């Protein structure tokens with residue numbers, strides 16, 4: 001089973017996403033040392049590109065951490081939380097709850113703002129609990145439910161209060177314009193394998209100057225040595241050894257990020273919106289419907305669709321997997337109730353979803369499904385995408 005190259009596997013999960021061909025190619029490059037001048041030049045380009053991707057102030061510090069998105073999450077709390085700090089965490093899904101868990105482990109008193117499953121956090125609920133808080137933490141796009149939280153509105157409330165704002169940008173940054181400086185976000189992170197279609201193992205982060213100042217005023221050293229902001233700066237800016245970075249992953253990440261910026265963040269956003277609509281319209285006659293009720297609460301990059309009544313979720317997904325198509329179901333209370341279709345990075349192309357429609361037409365006995373998909377693609381002006389890099 002592991003002999004297959006999986007070059008033709010159709011990965012529709014909400015992360016990891018299909019690797020970008022340019023990233024795959026970059027992985028083939030020969031090894032260089034982590035202290036090599038060429039690697040430092042590469043890192044400088046990555047830092048500049050990340051400033052664009054996150055929309056930071058010109059001097060903001062950006063870097064890659066040697067770990068997945070969760071390490072980006074953990075590094076923020078490790079560096080910016082001190083024992084006894086009041087931290088307000090918006091938790092309307094499993095990644096919000098992960099934030100709360102991490103903040104507590106670094107000694108924070110955690111205040112939770114929640115929302116019913118499938119609904120976004122209300123900015124007024126954040127405003128009501130801001131008193132005495134050192135940081136607000138929010139997940140922009142909750143992968144577990146397909147909900148988009150109103151980060152710009154929450155940021156407007158936090159702005160000017162001296163409270164730091166940490167945003168989990170895992171399902172948004174790189175797939176749509178992100179405005180760290182304009183919104184007033186202090187710390188943001190994502191994972192390489194989500195919107196950028198790079199291999200897993202790197203967490204791109206951005207730290208505002210305000211957050212760096214807060215870090216510099218800590219009473220005690222950051223408990224997580226590996227991701228200490230100063231240690232990162234020693235390597236990324238001063239070019240002194242801190243730890244060995246995964247050079248090959250940096251090559252691949254650089255290629256994927258350049259491809260994303262060449263396409264343009266606005267163009268990527270439009271591609272996701274259009275394809276999401278096409279998929280929803282194609283599947284609706286079979287009984288699939290939006291799980292997230294309010295259109296403004298829907299996360300474009302993770303399409304959460306309620307399944308038709310009577311459809312055997314696990315049987316259908318197993319049959320899809322036998323045809324080399326991976327689809328993710330719900331989590332906890334939504335298991336067996338929804339599918340979460342990934343529209344991040346290279347997953348958001350007509351070709352991989354055509355493969356899904358071909359398989360579903362057969363498995364669900366739904367003649368005309370593929371024809372309807374083609375019509376919807378054409379109506380959305382996405383036909384030119386047939387020549388996608390992915391088959």
Ligand SMILES: *Cc1c(COP(=O)(O)O)cnc(C)c1O
Pocket residue numbers: 015068069070071073095139141142143168170171191
């Ligand atoms: C995937 C994900 C993470 C965690 O990333 P890993 O790379 O799995 O560690 C965090 N937040 C959100 C919203 C995610 O989708």
